[in-house]
Amino acid sequence: MLIELAALGDGVDLPGYALPGGGTLLVALAVLAYAFNGKSKGGPRRNEELNAGIERAVSGLFGGIVRLVAGRDLSGEPRSTATWWRSGILVDDTGATVADVAAVPASRTPVRRAWLSKPAKGEGVSARRAVLLPVRVVASMGHAAAAWSCWPRAARSFVRLASLPVAWGLWRHPEVAQPVLIGAGGVMLLIALAGPAGFAWWAPRTPTDDETLGPAVWAGARQVLRLDEKSRREKWLRIDPDLSTEGARIVLRLPLEWMGGKESMGALQHIVDTRIPGEWVAQWERAGASQYVQWTRKPLPAGKPVLPEYVEWKATGSRYEVFVGQAVEGDRIVDVMVHTQSATPHWGVGGDTGSGKSTVLYIPIVHGRQHGELIDILDTKQNSLIEAEGHSGVRVHKTVRSSVAAFAEFMVSMMAAEAALGKDAAPGARAQLIPRTLVIDELPTLIKMAYTWWRYGLKGKGVPPFLDWFSIILLQGRSSDHRIVVGTQQFANSFFGGTMERSQIGTKIVVGLQDRISWGVAFGQATPVIPYDATVKGRGAFADKRQAPDAEHLYVREFQPAFITPRVPELLAACPPAPAWFDAGAMAPWITDDVLKEADHVAAVGVFLPGGDLGPPAPTTVTPRTVVGSMPHSSRSEAVTEARVTASVTASGTAGEAAEDEALPLTYSLAEACAAGIVPWKHSTARQYKKRSEERGVDFPGGVTDGRTTYYTEEELRGWVARWQASNTRA
Template identity: 75%
Template structure:
């Protein structure tokens, strides 16, 4: 009895006891429960009380659900107004079936036009009196402005009530009950507690973004801001029910800017998902998620999903330096020519001459840096003991290599053709010296040789002009045949060619098979699409490089591209070796005396020479021959830069069995004045050049038409000479044809 009396004595302390009737609320609740459960008495819930029971259930259910939402800090209406959870704040949810919405005030304003009023303080003098007063007033109002900022931030926080964490909202909603009870039963402690809570709130507001900005509110995650919008659209594509929870199907990483961030969408097993539907899902992410994303589909198996990851950033293309120092590889068959870009790396560009295609070349217009690249094989060859012959009809393009032992420079047409012939015979003799039945010790005499040809088209043109108009030769000269033989057979005898040309056209090399022996092709400077296709193939993509960088170009060494069936062409920056050429050549061991004195190779025997003459009609073009010079140019070490002199007549060496008969001017010493001979050769013109020079009185197109009609009428057009690509004619030939053509027109 005592315990029972004690309990009843405390009933007035309960909040519910203050209601009318002292506990009438409890009785009302019991009555409602009894009425709601009064079923069966009128036909199993189908009698006249059915509607009343259902109405009571709805009211009672709604009442208790409302109490639960109120206590749990959730929105009192069914649909959530934000993405907030129990412990985490959220962002507002839009009313159009998913997605999040930002406050209108947070949207970026349109760009304002630039003000025409100067904002800077005028130079010199004091500020106007009105400006000084404004500054004083602004300083005086700092406390008020600060208080207003704090109150504004507190108002903004209250306005964002729906985005508060549920725990915070529940605490605020339930706080009046214990506060009221405390003020009723324990007023003084409760008052101090409320004052302390107010101070805490004030401190939080003062130190927050509207005050000292010591802390910032939590930034919503990407999952909260972007996930609902993606889910709203993806749910329609997947044809899922409206009640499906997003967390079950879609996962968006909280920070999509982080490394390895991803978006994963689970796919229903029954979803057919053709190409259009798959493209629609990809479009959803592309239009709702910032940045570029790549979709990875997994449609096989039980777990079907699509995963988006950020599109990897394109690797920054490496940039070649504008200057590359030359270095020796230490291998006679590997020539370092510069640096190139392979994939995402910068690598050394190496020409490997021990392959099945041992010769190499460089193409480019005049002034592109082509001759600079040709210095590289000269220096590399001499450092490894090779003997170098340079054919330089320009007479000054490789001047840094002149006057050094082991380097013979041929500048006249007669000397270049003789060097060509001697190089071919030397190659054939070296091949014989390595044979099974060669004389003992013949192999020991052999030395590697390199023939460097600068401006190949010019050499061909001048050689044909010399043959046709200087020597009055008939038929086709054998020069290109020698070139073809060397290209096809030079590797086994260690005789290699390096070519400088304007273009790698087949006609310059005698044919497609011969040109294919140029294993490494380099182009420097600006090249048109036709020249690119001739060098690397029409299907090879053009590599874009900066033509403003001196010597910049591209090269290919018969490797196939990793991503296609065409040559692997890489951007190249050749080494700039020119300033070091003289010093590097001076450090090389001296060449044999026979080479520097202008003699032919000692391993050339009578039998080999006879065989070579039968094969390629070479004897008359060798030194001392009918069309050859008295001797090859000798090297004068220590002479003036660029000086390569002819050996005296007493030291000249001719081919065995050759009868000397020259057809050009002869000096007192009996040698041909080759420079005078070249100067005496007539100038030649292409058809276009002849029209520009006024030799033919028409435009180029008209001249081409008349040329064709002339041949149809039987008026012979001059044969001319060719550099392998363009045909050239002398002024005398063109004027003779012009007279005959005009005469034929007058007769008709």
């Protein structure tokens, strides 16, 4: 049998002459067939093991051939993420991406060698670059050859299959094959040198986010979803190649049998949060046949709007809505209106000297005059609101005596208006009423000067009634259309007579840089300080009794007041003229004798009114500015004429009051006196001696207060120092 098979195989040659003796091969096959038929020694069990081994060998042989042709790795798991047409990156045994820390690019831009980049503008191609370029190209091709496992499978299959005809050509026709191979290598080198990307053709590509981050996410997600280890990631998880692009997504398909409670859903979210850079928001789809969860990048917060440095003032057309500027609310800029018909009708602006608060006070002056209101200004600085002077309907009181008189007259006017609105009022009394606004600039300064005038100028005893008038107006002014706008350094309770009175200041505005104490006094200690650029003129914050949306404190917003100063003269000149009695400095005509007696009885105002024992000798009148052009209103001409008649009396009265105010002694706080050398000790020592003076019975001066700080004259402090030193001598 064997001889016949051998004879049959004689003369049979296989391709390539790999086995010239075909008969020998057939003999070997016969031996194997005999073994398969159980004719060998060892019994059936040995035959089964041999058959299984042969089957494994044949299967491995055919599997290797398939892997060889398909361009896959010949043994083991894939060593890279390469596909048929796309190159890949190396992976380890668990499927995680292999990446050296030093090789991680700093950005998502593909890394390019410096010698491949185009020459910069003005940079020539040096001889050194020209010489080194071929060397670097060849070196790059070598690096690419070393990264064999990362090649696309199609490229690996081509190289493997091409090796057979190349080997056959070198074996059978070396004189032709060698020049062909050398020429092919040269062509490849020329292509690499002349190509648009240079040897970047041979450089490993930058891995995608799907390749670098996908295995880590999948390793955790597979456990949470309880999927089999053999489940393919491509079937369940999809990560966009570049997660930095707009609209990038991470999509994970969910098995229908997965229950997915809160803990499991939280676990998937934790995997994404910890293994994917950035913040991602999940969108779950659990209803229907297709169940999945999709993550998209959390949208960036909208940029905070920036307030303009200049806001133009505009009229609102409503008496009870005053436009004061613009503010930032959330992600938008809104107009700020002060609503004076609310339960808190008065408003104020705070800030240090020079912060711009006096400029803001022009707004209620112009707004009020445009709606027929009468304005009284208390300006002890004597020049802070100079643009409003000389216009009908605006009386400016610059001395302490005239300011106190205006305060008193304003309160009596409010009480008389309340009476005129009553059911028992005389017929026609209500028709006489005109809304009024009292604008106080530098409230603490006014209080300090008024108290100094009371104590040292008038030699008054006890507490003067000025703050009591202020409190009454704040509590009762809205119903009679008598409102107050204050400018102050700080919204301390003591300036307003108490907490209840200060709470009537519905809108509080602060401008300029604010210390933490002043901020807490204005808006509450629990209200956080909002940052704003205090270098912008007038920039500040405001609150209007609204509570913050997400907290239990005032809603404070960044604020830029409207700038109206250059337009003040023009706007006031265009307003209808005020009644003649107001410009002439007379009291309101609705103030009856009965009301005046009642006000004097309850608030001691009579002696402070113009003509009273402690009041100015003449009322404050409006001295008009020089009129340019025509005056369309005849009533305005009459008012101006009457005002000019009383101008001489007003001027003499004002000069006398100013002289009297200038005669008032200077006052110092205890700290200021120590710094000036009036008190010969440090401030801390002087405070201790003051306390001990009370224990020893040494008289310490009472001084005057602006509601926050107590002030003393030099004479009082030197007298106390002398008494204290004398008590030490006796002791």
